[in-house]
Structures are given as C-alpha cells and as structure tokens.
Amino acid sequence: MVNTQVDLSGLVLDNPVIPASGTFGYGYEFAELYDINILGSFSFKGTTREPRFGNEPPRIAETASGMLNAVGLQNPGIDKVISEELPKLRRVFRKPVVANISGFSIDEYAQCCERIDKEEQVGLIEVNISCPNVHCGGMSFGTSPQSAAEVTRAVKTVTKKPVYMKLSPNVTDIAAIARACEEAGADGISLINTLMGMRIDLKKRSPVIRNVTGGLSGPAVFPVALRMVWQVYDAVKIPIIGMGGVSSAEDVIEMMLAGATAVEVGAANLVDPLASKKIVEELPRVMERLHIENLTEIIGGAHHG
C-alpha cells in the first residue's frame, strides 16, 4: 500500500490532486459523473467582492496542445458564494475546499479573505494576484514583489487559515515575487496561473478572443510551469501547489519532484471531465511502478545539492 497523503500547512489531503480554480466551477457538473470526494480538495471559481459578468465573448480559443481563455473572473460575488454556492457545494463535497479569491484593491482582497476565512468548509485560501484578463486589476499586484507582499500582509492580518498566494508566470523573476510573499507571511505559494497569449482569425483578420489576449493553459504550458515551480522551490521554504498543464499522474509526480507539495489540475478537466478522477486512481499505480511509498518523500526530490 502506498501513501498518497500530503500536508499543506496543516491541511492534510488524502492525495495531492486538486482541480484548479476556474476549471471546476463549484463542483456540481463533475459530481454528475463521479464522487468528487475522492479528490484531495478542489479550488472553487475565483471570487471577487462584487458580482462580475467578466469579458464579452468570444472568451475561448484553441491552441496547439492547449487553449486560451479570457473569462475575466465571472462570478456571483462573495455574498452569493457564501449564502448560495457553499451550502450547495457542501452537498457534493464534504472535505475542506480551497477558496480562490481575487480582487482589484488591497481592501477588496482583505475584505473577501476575512469573510471566506470564517467559513467552516474552507480549508485554505488561495489568493489570485495573477489573473491576466482584467484590465487595471489583478495583474499589477502579481507583477511586482512590493505589491504582492502588500496583498499578502493585508490578507494575513485578517485571516487564520493558511494563505497561499497564486502567482502569475508573466513576470521576469518569479522567485523574487515568491520570496516577497513568503517574507510578508504567506503560508504557501500556488503557481502558475495562465501565460498570456493570443490567436488571430485568418478569415476575419482579427483576434479570436474579444479581449484580444487570453491566458494559455493545457499541456503546452507544463514545462514552463515545472521550471517555475523548480525556481520557487529553490527560493522559498513554504509549501508550493504546482499547476500548469498537468494531465496525468506522471505529471503530478514530476511537479512534486520539482518541488510541489500538492498539484492542481486545470484545463484537463475541461476536455475530459473525468481527468482528475483518472489521475487520482492512476496515482497509486504510478507510485508503485516508480517505487514511491510515501508521496511526501519525493517533494523537491529532483533537486540534488
């Protein structure tokens, strides 16, 4: 028997597999197909203080081995998430959930995190300072160490649960930003969010996505994500949730060897709603094949000296 348990700042997960925010809604659609309680946890749809429609469509474009999205943080707002979605979510998912919070000002981050921190169902708060789709918004917080630290401090002051800062890959030095978050009190780092990209429709001679740019995800970004997890692991002591193009149990192991304690699965859920289930089920078999008894033993295992 292999042990797939991992520990995120005191939150013990049965396995490291966590569907990523924005690719799993509030879990209902997936619960139609399988018992989602087999997951380590899942990160619910990014939530802001006010309800948001997001960007005008088209919001989606296909790419080689991936996709672009510019949803733009569509969500019903923190009030409705707490009063409506969380009670509904409880019916399909009994484990602690990861609350993904986004914002456009330090105050908004702090207010939303303070409120979600009081929710019993929430096991961990993932603060998105990296969404590339919102003009004059989240992007700036995640692109400088100072503003990333400011958000971290503001959130940490008003919360008791573990706070993981979710970083943007669209920066020159991801390690510096991760370090700034750690120094400001972050309990962990979550990375990567999507890479900014675009596509052009040849017949229309205009961008496919109305927002012009969108966030690239899917297997195409996996090596980039892996490299950044590796760099951040070298830069900080706090745990890392690694994500970006993860599509198989092998990818999970690879992310963990690079330094991740847990792993989020994103775009894969959208093309195959059973992707996360398959990864959870495949993981023990892959561990046996690779002679891994305890998953925690391999975290950062590819860093030698």
Next chain:
Amino acid sequence: MFDTVFEVATNREIARGTYEMVLLGDTQGIRPGQFVNLRLEGFYLRRPISVCDYGDDCLTLIYKVVGHGTEYMAGLKKGVKIDALTGLGNGYDTSVSGDRPLLIGGGAGVPPLYALAKKLLSEGRTPGAILGFNTKDEVFYEDKFRALGIDTYVTTVDGSYGIRGFVTDAMDLGYTYFYTCGPEPMLRAVYRKSVTSGQFSLEERMGCGFGACMGCTCKTKTGHKRICKDGPVLTKEELAW
C-alpha cells in the same frame, strides 16, 4: 451529462460542404435541441455538434465543414471510435408549443429542428417548417421533413431554389409558437418578425461544453447564462435583443 464512445456507421456529404454522420452507441438521456461534444484526435478542445436525430442506439449529426476540426470529422471512416459527452444543454421545451408550432432553421441550424419535429409530431402537434439556405447546392433535409408529413418551405438567398430570400420572407403564415436555430443575424431577424413567443438555439465558442469554465456566458434579461448549460435554447423573453 454522459461520457460515452460512439462508432461511426456512415459519414457522407449530403449538400455542398455539409455532412451527415451516423454514430452507433448509447443515446440515453438525449433530447431535441441538445448537443454532443466530440473529442477528436489531435485537437485539444472538443467539438460541440447539435443532435439532428436519435434512436435507441444510433445518433445522427449534421455538420458543416468550417474549420480544421470539422474538416477532420469529414474524413472519418466507418468503424472509427469517437469519445463523446452527451446529454449536454437544456434542449427545446415542447410543452409550450401550441398546436401549430413553426420550425425555422438556417443552414447548419436546420439539423436540431429535425429531432424536434419528430418529438412534436409524437405529441400530436402539427408543426410547419421553413428551411433557409444560401443557394440550391446547400439545401438538405427538405425531403426528410416532408417525409414526416410536415408542410415545408425552403428559401434560398440567391433564389436558385424555393422561395427567394430569407427565412423571414416565408414567415407570413399562421403559427402558435416557433423554434429556431441558425446564424445570429437570422435569429435576430426572426426575433423582430415573429408575432408569437418562441425559442432560440444559440451558438458561442465553448471551452468545456458542460458548464464548468464559463467560457460561453452571455447576458440575458434573466441573468448571465452559460450557452452550453443554461442554453443553448433561450426563450424570446430571455433574449436581451
């Protein structure tokens, strides 16, 4: 939503650039106006295709070749297996149709109305149909609608077949309700011309096709709707046109 595997039985061109694919497999839970989302080898995102017709173990899809994905589909041979998500979308509500509902389809929007016509007939209604195309070469399924005993009118924009003009040029007949599917400019014209309530099947670029990614949301009078999950069928009253 169901996750299943179909096998291609036939796949042939039935009008210029338009293909009919018959698939064998599990069709449980499928309703008129819904769509299936097909996983195609070499393409990251699935391809959503509306349901044209279905029986206990066979499913008919009609699609127009418009890009690399549908081009790939056109080349699929008998016996090829396709991973599909089925039972997607809300489908048409037939309970409000009245006795003489009108079916208005444009081009690749005609197929979902065929399964709907069969359902309405089975419920004792007398539907009429207007099928609009650009030109004669692109006309399909006129005979299939007629074979059901439905009064069917065909329009072509260039007048090469049937009534010259748009579907709205054939709408001057009595009807109790309408169901429509087609390109957005056509849907908007139907919206303006129609004198009863009705249902519109809409299209939008989708990520997942089952409500998780919020990639296809549109604004309506009754809130934000995911075309894939809360639609693709919206009522005239919901549309903010």
